[in-house]
Amino acid sequence: MHPPTPLPYVDLSDAQWQLLAQLVSAGLPDPASSQDNAEVVAACGLDLEQVHADVPFLTWLKLIERNDGWLVVSDFGAAVHYRRVHESSELRLSEVARLAGANEAAAPQFARAVRRLAQGSISFAEALSSPRHPA
Missing domain, CATH: 1.10.10 (Arc Repressor Mutant, subunit A)
Incomplete structure (x- = not known):
């Protein structure tokens, strides 16, 4: 193989x-x-x-x-297409994480949860249940 x-x-x-x-x-x-x-x-x-x-x-x-x-x-065309879709999704996800990081001072726990969710280190349910402090 x-x-x-x-x-x-x-x-x-x-x-x-x-x-x-x-x-x-x-x-x-x-x-x-x-x-x-x-x-x-x-x-x-x-x-x-x-x-x-x-x-x-x-x-x-x-x-x-x-x-x-x-x-x-x-098949090759489909692979090229889906790779582009995947790369576009990765870029969007990194932009979401960067946005959260840029606003970390205003909402640090939320920004941390978004970043960890984008990295895949926590699930959506865990991100929702992460500690939040009212502003």
Whole structure:
């Protein structure tokens, strides 16, 4: 058994990330196949010209595939998408912890509980039951 290969970093435009996220949720009919398919893609809120421009690149990167008239996400594309979601969530969580730390002087017990919850060292129930002192 081989050790897992690290997932390479992929730099995509906002429109490419949006198309990838859409395809993780559900495949889309290939807009290059027919006008009806193009209308379905546009109804999903995607810019049709941008999709036409992005599909060859995302296919070349092996993030998406064309399959019987459909655009679908590949396993690699799903992994890249979910890694981005995970990294975004980690960033948001660290920002919450930093906000709590910045306001620690006003509510030290609350700030400590938020920080420990963000670090995973206590559960939500434990954070709620941590000692609080009224201001």
